[in-house]
Amino acid sequence: MKAPTLDARLEAVLELIRADVHADIGSDHAKLPIRLLREGRAERCVVVELNPGPLALARRNAARARLAGRLEVRAGDGFAPLVPGEVDSASLTGMGAGTVAGILRRAGERLPPALVVQPNDSPRPLRVWAREHGYHLTAERLIPGYWPYPVLRLERRDGPDPAYAGLPSAAALRYGPHLLREGDNLLDEQVRADVARLTPLAAPGRTAQTELAAALAALAVLEGRGEGG
Template identity: 70%
Template sequence: MLDARLETVLSLIRAPLHADIGSDHAGLPLELVRRGHIERGVIVELNPGPLENARQAVARAGLGGRLDVRSGDGLDPLAPGEVPSVSMTGMGALTMRGILERGAARQVRPDTLVVQPNDNPAPLREWALGAGYHLRAERLASGYWTYPVLRFERADGPDRAYEGLPPDAARRYGPLLLREGSALLRRQVWADVTRLTPLAAPGRPAALELATAHAALAWLDGQSSLDNDSEG
């Protein structure tokens, strides 16, 4: 059984061969195989405990012929061009960005990336804008907090998903999510406004974060007004 966070990640993955980085008990890749989202998978773990957990879970499931468990750091166990699709979940955005940058330096650049950071996803969106990846889908999943799940695909030219949106708000909250304007996103933005307001003294980082949250809220309110006008 996967929680809502990993179910959301799973929904954005379909590939003949897929690698999950930092898989722990291998729950996600096991379900990807069982549900037919992937044909074969690679599981990468750095630490001995999670590595052994993954090996045992794959063995118990009888899927050793379809899931290859490898020891290593980030994308290091993958050869250039070997795996077209990669996922990373449950890490900080800066940690994920570092893994992707080190992989790119070795020419490991998957066609598709599905990432679920545990914090502000802006560093990943910024990386993608400069690394030749376009944002193709993004979701929010409820849990201990609100989790963003992003799907990037390699593509040429500028990513038009960001056109017409306040840049900082789009990087922080997501261009596709802002256009969707879900109740869950609105709650997230309001929670940030409430949290940041008492911290936002002039010159502090919280002041910039608060301005970004207000910009997102203003855009959402503007879109809501347009929708109401069109319905009228």
């Protein structure tokens, strides 16, 4: 079986993973772990899939890849099929941020020291979770597609996350501290679109007002006028 092709968002996930033992949670087709093993980015991978259809597909693809002893497919929910300390890295992709955060909250001592997550909506809940649970945001990407796909790498480290230093907190949590500092073009488009969308909706006490304030603070950073916060 030749190395499987990944779409742009999963290629971005692939590039942020390097581990001895990696778990792909909710893998669906197992293509990402197969590529990780083929490219030497992981020595061993564990695929976890809950739903019967994707589980069967993952098992078929794993068998065809002929990576016996290095690739294992397990049925189960989230990190439950893993033993604490078994993996040193995990990925969760193609789900809503709330779903991903719920899986991480239930993982307990099974959580590995490194995570790569790709939610299909705003990653803010995952940035908040990371800051509350001792994970630093060490890298992030925004990948064009049906909508902009965020990809985040989180690593367990001591102390406050330096990625947020000197940035307006609400803007950094919503849009991403690394992306704001890099002046990512796709993020710039997203922030300006948010400002245009939220401006006519904003009024004191409304959610749109809070969201607009974060968008305007992000825009100030992108334009080089951010004063920090």
